[in-house]
Amino acid sequence: MTTFIEQLPARWEISQLFATPGRINMLREGVITLVGVKRLESEALFVSSEGGGTLRETAKVTFAGKERYWWLARKVAGVMRRVMLAELNVQGCTVDVPCINCMVCGLLGGLNTTTNQALASRVKLQDLISVEEYEYDEKFRVRQPDDPNITHPTPFQEVIVPPGTRFPFIVRIVKPSRFDVGAFLYANRIADGLGYGNYSKLRGDASTHWLAIFDGFAHVSACDLLTDGDDIEVRTKALADAPPGPVNKANTLAGETLEELVREWTSGKEAWGGESGSA
Amino acid sequence: MKAALLEFELESSTQNVGPFYAGYEGTLRYFTREAVCSALTYADCIWQDKTEPYQFLSFPFESTPAEPVDVRTAEVIYNAGDKPDQGLLRFGKQDLLLPGSCFRCALWGDLPPLAEGQVFLIGKKRAPARIVRLTIEDVQPNYTAEGPTLPVQLPPDAVTRYRAFAPLVGTHRYLILKLPLMPDLRRFAIGGYIVPWPEV
Numbered sequence: 446m447t448t449f450i451e452q453l454p455a456r457w458e459i460s461q462l463f464a465t466p467g468r469i470n471m472l473r474e475g476v477i478t479l480v481g482v483k484r485l486e487s488e489a490l491f492v493s494s495e496g497g498g499t500l501r502e503t504a505k506v507t508f509a510g511k512e513r514y515w516w517l518a519r520k521v522a523g524v525m526r527r528v529m530l531a532e533l534n535v536q537g538c539t540v541d542v543p544c545i546n547c548m549v550c551g552l553l554g555g556l557n558t559t560t561n562q563a564l565a566s567r568v569k570l571q572d573l574i575s576v577e578e579y580e581y582d583e584k585f586r587v588r589q590p591d592d593p594n595i596t597h598p599t600p601f602q603e604v605i606v607p608p609g610t611r612f613p614f615i616v617r618i619v620k621p622s623r624f625d626v627g628a629f630l631y632a633n634r635i636a637d638g639l640g641y642g643n644y645s646k647l648r649g650d651a652s653t654h655w656l657a658i659f660d661g662f663a664h665v666s667a668c669d670l671l672t673d674g675d676d677i678e679v680r681t682k683a684l685a686d687a688p689p690g691p692v693n694k695a696n697t698l699a700g701e702t703l704e705e706l707v708r709e710w711t712s713g714k715e716a717w718g719g720e721s722g723s724a
Numbered sequence: 725m726k727a728a729l730l731e732f733e734l735e736s737s738t739q740n741v742g743p744f745y746a747g748y749e750g751t752l753r754y755f756t757r758e759a760v761c762s763a764l765t766y767a768d769c770i771w772q773d774k775t776e777p778y779q780f781l782s783f784p785f786e787s788t789p790a791e792p793v794d795v796r797t798a799e800v801i802y803n804a805g806d807k808p809d810q811g812l813l814r815f816g817k818q819d820l821l822l823p824g825s826c827f828r829c830a831l832w833g834d835l836p837p838l839a840e841g842q843v844f845l846i847g848k849k850r851a852p853a854r855i856v857r858l859t860i861e862d863v864q865p866n867y868t869a870e871g872p873t874l875p876v877q878l879p880p881d882a883v884t885r886y887r888a889f890a891p892l893v894g895t896h897r898y899l900i901l902k903l904p905l906m907p908d909l910r911r912f913a914i915g916g917y918i919v920p921w922p923e924v
Binding site for chain 1: 733735736737765766767768769770771772773774775796798799800801804805806807822823824841842843845849850851852854
């Protein structure tokens with residue numbers, strides 16, 4: 446069965462994006478809404494404040510009636526951009542100086558301060574706020590000195606996000622193409638394996654379970670998903686049956702169809718047109 | 725005339741960037757009427773030439789700026805990229821409007837579709853927000869209604885026409901202020917609030 450995603454335009458060239466009027470109506474240009482759950486497979490540390498002394502504390506926020514772990518969207522976006530630049534073999538574009546002329550900038554946007562050109566990201570990520578309640582659990586850690594002649598290790602403390610913590614992951618892609626959806630799903634899978642947050646060489650790896658993709662701007666609310674218990678998978682599946690908002694209901698992808706598409710599109714780049722690797 | 729009073733809650737952190745200097749990017753605690761109208765019409769900017777002057781926006785309906793009802797902010801550290809001396813804010817501090825913050829505004833005129841639970845994107849990086857309270861009524865402009873007032877947004881050169889005002893936010897492009905309910909100030913009431921409608 447051909448899904449609506451496979452019928453999207455293959456890819457937007459940068460010149461096509463700049464040919465659109467600067468201001469667009471998202472609903473007219475098209476939006477797809479992806480809803481899933483990100484689960485931490487190892488501990489993670491999302492530092493957002495300087496903290497005091499040798500303590501580093503993961504960020505927290507009070508939301509939907511509870512204090513919860515708070516994972517800023519940009520900590521996902523940054524890893525995603527690096528993965529895309531590497532996987533699509535983009536030359537002449539870096540996180541420091543986005544070229545505003547490659548397929549990654551076309552999707553994730555950027556500002557080039559030399560040319561003063563700015564492209565907005567068409568991937569609208571939102572902060573990830575945990576299903577599980579925040580728990581202050583201070584871990585005592587030790588850092589061995591780099592210099593072997595120094596014998597005293599440095600102690601420090603961390604408040605981390607424990608493995609198994611789940612986060613609703615709601616993403617909207619504006620004016621989507623097949624490449625946009627594929628590159629996003631593919632990069633997300635690799636980014637999950639690389640890990641997010643502080644010291645991701647050792648920790649911060651995650652997995653994403655996609656539950657629904659809506660053809661339209663679904664009015665899916667993280668607050669609604671987090672209120673009334675922690676069974677967000679069941680509530681998201683219920684949303685797939687009756688998606689709220691301007692959505693083409695017949696096109697909703699969920700269940701086995703979605704799992705098959707995600708499996709195919711994240712195992713290789715051919716299905717979504719990222720195979721050439723040229724920028 | 726149709727009017728709506730709505731309250732919305734942020735689902736993600738965002739900013740309405742105000743002070744921006746020396747590695748510090750602050751946020752204002754109000755959203756402008758342009759931010760509200762763009763959000764509720766699902767307008768977005770795909771590209772921008774930063775050298776172009778600001779284009780004033782018009783919409784089929786009017787709006788007050790969104791005032792804070794229950795707003796929390798947090799100062800977060802920011803570290804982007806690999807080279808600290810390139811780009812704009814590479815390392816510094818940002819004030820963010822936190823998820824769960826609630827704002828109130830009023831709209832009138834040719835209203836867009838609105839519903840409780842509706843999600844839209846607003847502010848820097850377009851944070852999702854959800855309408856948590858909505859009142860839609862037919863209203864009659866008058867010069868006598870009394871009650872708690874919503875703020876108005878005016879160009880800086882327009883405020884001198886008013887005998888009294890309390891400034892809440894000031895930028896080079898607009899001022900957000902409270903106007904006292906003088907007898908010559910046009911207004912209407914909706915959802916328990918008075919919306920000043922100056923004849924600018």
